[in-house]
Amino acid sequence: MKQTIVIAAMTAGMSLGVAGCNQDSEDGFDPLGAPAADGGDAADGGDAADGGDAADGGDADGGDGGSAGGQDALTPQQVRTYLSRIAPYLVGRSLTYEEGVLIDAQGEAVLYDIVEGWTGTPGFGDAIRYLIQTELHASGSAGGVDFELPGNLAYEVATQDLPWSTILTADYCVDELGAHIECDTGSPYTAGVLTTKAYLIPNKGRFNLSRAKLMLEVFACRIYPMEHEVQPPLEKDALIPMFQAENASEQTVEEAQGGFGNGQGCYTCHSQFGAHAQLFVRFDQDGNWRSDATGVQAVDDELGRSFDGLYASHFDDPLASANEQTQVFGQTVANLAEAAEVITDNRLFRECTVKNVLTHPFGLAAGVSDDVEEDLIGRLTDEVEAVSPDATIAEYVLEIFTDDQVVRTTLAGLEDEQ
Numbered sequence: 001m002k003q004t005i006v007i008a009a010m011t012a013g014m015s016l017g018v019a020g021c022n023q024d025s026e027d028g029f030d031p032l033g034a035p036a037a038d039g040g041d042a043a044d045g046g047d048a049a050d051g052g053d054a055a056d057g058g059d060a061d062g063g064d065g066g067s068a069g070g071q072d073a074l075t076p077q078q079v080r081t082y083l084s085r086i087a088p089y090l091v092g093r094s095l096t097y098e099e100g101v102l103i104d105a106q107g108e109a110v111l112y113d114i115v116e117g118w119t120g121t122p123g124f125g126d127a128i129r130y131l132i133q134t135e136l137h138a139s140g141s142a143g144g145v146d147f148e149l150p151g152n153l154a155y156e157v158a159t160q161d162l163p164w165s166t167i168l169t170a171d172y173c174v175d176e177l178g179a180h181i182e183c184d185t186g187s188p189y190t191a192g193v194l195t196t197k198a199y200l201i202p203n204k205g206r207f208n209l210s211r212a213k214l215m216l217e218v219f220a221c222r223i224y225p226m227e228h229e230v231q232p233p234l235e236k237d238a239l240i241p242m243f244q245a246e247n248a249s250e251q252t253v254e255e256a257q258g259g260f261g262n263g264q265g266c267y268t269c270h271s272q273f274g275a276h277a278q279l280f281v282r283f284d285q286d287g288n289w290r291s292d293a294t295g296v297q298a299v300d301d302e303l304g305r306s307f308d309g310l311y312a313s314h315f316d317d318p319l320a321s322a323n324e325q326t327q328v329f330g331q332t333v334a335n336l337a338e339a340a341e342v343i344t345d346n347r348l349f350r351e352c353t354v355k356n357v358l359t360h361p362f363g364l365a366a367g368v369s370d371d372v373e374e375d376l377i378g379r380l381t382d383e384v385e386a387v388s389p390d391a392t393i394a395e396y397v398l399e400i401f402t403d404d405q406v407v408r409t410t411l412a413g414l415e416d417e418q
């Protein structure tokens with residue numbers, strides 16, 4: 001039976017039973033490293049057998065590559081197998097001859113050093129560039145827009161050992177030569193990858209919902225509705241009537257009566273969604289920041305559109321709808337840059353980074369999926385936070401991929417495949 005990093009139904013977030021319009025469909029279960037589907041995620045009891053979290057009491061192993069928890073040391077062949085599996089995703093190549101020699105001579109003792117060595121190379125920067133480009137669906141260039149800006153920033157943050165939060169808080173963009181340049185939206189503030197046309201154009205859409213959704217999904221691993229402790233809902237009467245409805249009979253807007261919601265009131269999700277979508281109200285469909293935006297629904301256009309390529313706000317009051325000020329995770333923010341500070345200060349950002357980094361080499365779904373068990377994410381996040389409250393992506397990678405449970409679970413999965 002396949003071992004997985006996986007397992008366990010997510011608790012808090014997912015038990016809210018998210019099932020509304022445009023529900024995410026990327027939740028398929030992928031066994032660790034295996035192309036074949038196994039479908040047995042709930043049943044395979046992976047955590048009982050892997051001697052991992054239950055036994056080592058959380059942070060006792062210190063992540064130093066030693067054989068923790070009194071288990072047998074890994075054989076050189078196991079170390080080689082494990083590192084060969086993750087190398088392409090972390091450094092863009094296979095193991096070198098020299099690394100093989102080191103592993104044969106020293107076995108598990110060199111695991112940490114080898115991963116640490118990788119994080120200092122350009123190949124690591126490329127791997128992190130690829131991670132961000134995949135998550136944001138942004139690369140290349142088209143129509144005069146440089147879709148590489150997010151990837152360029154990711155490369156710099158990874159190779160210059162900047163805190164990973166810089167990906168959302170940098171007040172500059174990075175060109176293809178690595179020079180700091182102004183970003184391309186014309187906004188009077190900058191929020192890392194978010195204030196790029198590369199983020200805004202592919203994710204444009206009515207009410208700015210897709211822009212808000214991807215931001216929360218990639219950087220907080222949450223979709224709507226989420227826990228009220230994370231995102232307090234907006235007051236009902238602050239919203240346009242369509243989003244106030246808690247059931248069909250409350251729906252006063254004819255176009256919104258069918259098709260949406262799957263039984264859940266619009267207010268359930270859009271009372272949270274609206275707060276985040278507001279951050280994008282001044283960005284038009286071409287990703288340009290517009291001082292003339294009003295957020296007011298255009299009279300003769302489809303729902304969710306404002307005038308001239310801009311999108312409508314969830315806010316009813318015209319003063320509020322024109323204003324980027326809103327509320328993120330319970331804090332008032334003036335604009336997207338302040339929102340990015342709030343998001344990156346939140347524990348969810350760090351947990352989500354762990355999840356994204358961990359799932360990447362194994363083809364598991366990240367975001368809001370429950371492909372990785374919550375306990376593992378929580379423990380790894382604790383360990384990263386102990387290294388630094390604002391860790392570099394290299395620090396994340398080192399904690400995660402030298403973790404005893406991760407190593408052994410991966411190996412068990414690979415051995416199962418043979």
Ligand code: HEC
Pocket residue numbers: 018019020021022023205206207209210213224225242243245256260261262264265266267268269270303304
């Ligand atoms: C379970 C959460 C949830 C509920 C309940 C919900 N929505 Fe949505 N709504 C979403 C999500 C998620 C999106 C998609 C965002 C995106 O484009 O990726 C969305 C998108 C929309 C859009 C934009 C569609 C488009 O094509 O861009 C409209 C309009 C909308 N919802 C209206 C409603 C109305 C009206 C109701 C109540 C009848 C409702 N929603 C209930 C979560 C929800």
